[in-house]
Amino acid sequence: MTQVLLETDGLTVRFGGHVAVDAVSCAFHASELTAIVGPNGAGKTTYFNLISGQIPVSAGSVSLMGDDITRLSVSERCKRGLGRAFQLTNLFPGLSVLENVRLAIQAHRGSKASLLTLADSHHAVTVEAMSVLERVRLDTLRDQAVSELSHGNQRKLEVAMLIAIDPKVYMFDEPTAGMSVDEAPVVLDLIAELKAERDRTILLVEHKMDVIRTLADRIIVLHNGALVADGDPAEVMASDVVQDAYMGKELADV
Numbered sequence: 001m002t003q004v005l006l007e008t009d010g011l012t013v014r015f016g017g018h019v020a021v022d023a024v025s026c027a028f029h030a031s032e033l034t035a036i037v038g039p040n041g042a043g044k045t046t047y048f049n050l051i052s053g054q055i056p057v058s059a060g061s062v063s064l065m066g067d068d069i070t071r072l073s074v075s076e077r078c079k080r081g082l083g084r085a086f087q088l089t090n091l092f093p094g095l096s097v098l099e100n101v102r103l104a105i106q107a108h109r110g111s112k113a114s115l116l117t118l119a120d121s122h123h124a125v126t127v128e129a130m131s132v133l134e135r136v137r138l139d140t141l142r143d144q145a146v147s148e149l150s151h152g153n154q155r156k157l158e159v160a161m162l163i164a165i166d167p168k169v170y171m172f173d174e175p176t177a178g179m180s181v182d183e184a185p186v187v188l189d190l191i192a193e194l195k196a197e198r199d200r201t202i203l204l205v206e207h208k209m210d211v212i213r214t215l216a217d218r219i220i221v222l223h224n225g226a227l228v229a230d231g232d233p234a235e236v237m238a239s240d241v242v243q244d245a246y247m248g249k250e251l252a253d254v
């Protein structure tokens with residue numbers, strides 16, 4: 001088994017009396033794409049929010065490459081290699097496509113950029129940004145203001161900005177939602193490439209079964225905040241527990 005990059009142990013959050021994520025223990029490995037599925041309100045987005053630090057935990061812990069990051073801020077987690085698309089990297093609508101990616105790269109480089117001369121740094125960042133934009137097929141729109149992009153292209157730009165900061169763990173929450181049929185494959189191909197090329201852990205919250213079938217190495221199922229199934233996609237999707245969860249039946253016997 002490959003290296004564990006991310007792990008949650010007994011991860012729990014309560015909102016008043018409601019347990020939205022209930023003692024979820026799970027390890028995620030390098031080069032593995034895990035789809036997180038479950039019916040509406042199962043706790044998938046809340047589990048993501050706990051991992052990325054958007055909300056504090058009630059109990060349990062999150063570890064990244066063996067380090068406990070449970071008390072770290074969103075930006076500290078990001079610096080350590082946890083990258084979440086669509087919430088982490090806010091777009092700057094008044095700036096161009098290229099400037100948005102340049103800013104992501106510069107923020108990621110931080111003090112390292114000061115080792116280069118200003119002119120060299122500017123050129124290097126532009127070259128890197130253009131290479132990322134080519135990957136998401138947005139290079140021809142480099143000078144367009146983000147506010148003028150289609151919804152699908154804005155989401156592709158968010159993926160580009162995430163690739164630019166090169167995280168160890170990628171978190172995607174329904175990455176193709178709202179995209180047209182010709183836009184979605186570009187993003188799905190990219191996600192598949194990231195796993196193969198960069199040896200990264202990818203977590204994907206997804207409802208679309210065709211996307212899960214194409215990309216997932218593993219599926220975990222949340223139901224009423226608890227982890228109720230974990231394993232090979234075909235077996236998990238065929239299991240009684242998943243059939244019951246999606247049919248909204250009781251899972252008292254799990």
Ligand SMILES: Nc1ncnc2c1ncn2[C@@H]1O[C@H](COP(=O)(O)OP(=O)(O)OP(=O)(O)O)[C@@H](O)[C@H]1O
Pocket residue numbers: 015018020038039040041042043044045046047
């Ligand atoms: N900040 C909050 N305060 C109170 N309850 C919350 C909060 N955030 C989430 N919840 C509740 O926690 C439960 C899990 O919600 P969550 O959005 O994580 O589910 P989900 O599996 O992502 O659903 P969907 O597939 O519809 O996006 C829901 O009952 C939701 O109402």
